[in-house]
Amino acid sequence: MSSARTVCVVACACALLATPAATQAPSRPAWLEPYRETATRLIHAATADHFAWRRLAELTDTYGHRLSGSENLERAIGWAVETMRRDGLEDVRTEPVMVPRWVRGRESAEIVFPLKHPIAMLGLGGSIATPPGGIEAEVVVVGAFEELRSRAAELRGRIVLFNTPFTTYSDTVAYRTGGPRAASQLGAVAALVRAVGPTGLRTPHTGSVQYGQGIPPIPAASIAAEDADRIARLTARGVRVRVRLTMEARAEPDVESANVVGEIRGRERPEEVVLLGGHFDSWDVGTGASDDAVGCIITWEVARLMVKLGLRPRRTVRIVLFANEENGLRGATAYATRHAAHASNHVFALEADSGVFNPASLGFSGSAAARNLVRDIATLLAPLGLSDIVAGGGGADIGPIAQAGNAPMMAYLGNAGRYFAIHHTPADTIERIAPEEVSKAAAAIAVMAYVIAEMPERLPR
């Protein structure tokens, strides 16, 4: 997921601590009795085997990363369409989206003084290139924007290192998105940003950089916490550390990609849509297993399980694998534009884009009336340990259409500590994810979606 989305995740984590009231729903609300047996069947079907994990493995092993504009993504989209059809989903289609095509190219960074040492780095998504021979300059280490401004006189011609210790994603990602333009405004020639994540194993974290209007863009890269610490210790000892940064990154013309859509058409109110999805694109490192192949697989599972169990709820359940969440949100925008006339028919939207790491939770944003009903439904998730609903649903991809339709929103929220340890890194692979975590997430979303799609009245706005 991109940065915008994550402010919400962190807010949710806080809300989790602050809302003991979340558990006060009755344990067996009477109105749910008609759905209980089906809920149990869905949970059993989802958790009976490791089907979802194996599908996640097939996707991420075969296609790898799925950066917008890459062949990998287009091939994976073809596979998803074909596989959804084989699953028996209905009206399976692609909805075209023009997406940016940013190409990383070769890249490296090294300390050149006091002695040559490679730096573990990843260029930031959207960064421009350096000149072919790289940029070599003395490094100025700052801990925060205030320090950057207070040292404005030292920055001309220098490489700025933002060495801000990771606390939470929302607190520190501002240095990745906004640090480079702030450094450029003060005359820096390149920017390095301490990895936005806990110290790993020499693990840089990529992600998007946002240049400013009228501010010259400068090359920008993430470096591992260990490299940032080392440069900071050297400079603290008075060593005038010099670094060479070499990046070939370039933006190519936009290319056509697509949102992938598949449905279980509603039995009585097909025009009313329960929207579930994740984003199918990823950064170009690792295999984007947690960000966000797994979100796509677990929401897709809901429809597959409904076909398998012969369920056709009252309303349409629509699965969307969104394009280009990471560096443009073009898929979310295209969906909202294309379906604008039907925005108000979106009765509920759920996004899974925070991984499935345990302990997980469900976040919700909507009216009090809707929240009470959702809390009731969540009592059916007690066997999964997911009967609490925390504050803060939503997601970058469902945001535009849900906002247009004023739809209640939910997020499946994997444990943030485990998620941000591998977020936007080469280590975002399926090895981190237990099969049971995938099945459990699919089961929970399936029950929630089924009841909301089946209950007589639409979920109140």
Add this chain to the structure above:
Amino acid sequence: MSSARTVCVVACACALLATPAATQAPSRPAWLEPYRETATRLIHAATADHFAWRRLAELTDTYGHRLSGSENLERAIGWAVETMRRDGLEDVRTEPVMVPRWVRGRESAEIVFPLKHPIAMLGLGGSIATPPGGIEAEVVVVGAFEELRSRAAELRGRIVLFNTPFTTYSDTVAYRTGGPRAASQLGAVAALVRAVGPTGLRTPHTGSVQYGQGIPPIPAASIAAEDADRIARLTARGVRVRVRLTMEARAEPDVESANVVGEIRGRERPEEVVLLGGHFDSWDVGTGASDDAVGCIITWEVARLMVKLGLRPRRTVRIVLFANEENGLRGATAYATRHAAHASNHVFALEADSGVFNPASLGFSGSAAARNLVRDIATLLAPLGLSDIVAGGGGADIGPIAQAGNAPMMAYLGNAGRYFAIHHTPADTIERIAPEEVSKAAAAIAVMAYVIAEMPERLPR
């Protein structure tokens, strides 16, 4: 440390579980009373501040990795000599050693079929290069040597992947050292070895490969556990995975390096030597902080603390920072050769080459009489939680001289789980090591060395 050394570490870990008798020494042996106050002073001095950790940071930050034959190592040797002299150590000198010079060069590996994907890899130390365009071939995945042999007919012209899950270092390192030559004998054109370490964050582990006499050498590389798993899953699904391996690795002519030696000359029996040390070289990834800068720093600390406290024990305490443990053991051999006439004067030898991660322990190899005395001395380490002595002392660098002189040997053994997580990886940096772990190790070795150097009779053989 290299593989030979580690067999011992693992043996020690087993012994730790198997020897409850290790704790049966009396808690305050009377003969130790004269040493108790000095032991307490040494422990206080070692643990009063983070001096040793800061020195470790200065060394690893400034000089980085210290591969044999590199400028980094020679610059670090110069620094060590100068700094030992400033500390007040005596007879500080270098003893020349010719060492191999292996240069990694650029290297990469990628899956080229079914789709292009980078593989996280590190060439193995000593490997030959591929042809300039790399070697591209279908991969045969095997789990063990038996499986390799049973599939001999499939191997000609293929790249073999040894995908042996990590259990202990001693159990799995055989695939790194001996897998490539076994694959070559059966016609393989290159070998990939699953990282010898627990699954990290897409973390390959380098280390030496050993080619065989009369067997054509083939390029050999370590790949991350995640990449090995992925290739194994793909092939298990029937995908004929093709990989391209490109390595520029080359061996250059031997160059002169040195063991660094510094002493506290013995007050009464200067010819009798208590030898303490680690190896100053490292692999060319990370900064070799745990393998083995920290072993050098904590043994060197013993002499520095003796100078600081005005201690001059009866026997000489000699610190040796050995050259070329990782890929040749030339420093160990050179020391044993140069000091052969005085081998029997080495009354005790301690090597620190397993990190300092807690929970740590002290391993010992020697006669029962010596072990009983060493166990008594270890009661002085109770404040450090190190009063148990486990079976299995020694080390690759002290082995040749100790064997020649039949000297009792000790090893400082850091926790193996934490050590092998970063062993021979880019993540072997000081960030992993707590200052208290360094101080504690120095304190323990200082007390042990002091008593053995001071007590009236030499430690029995």
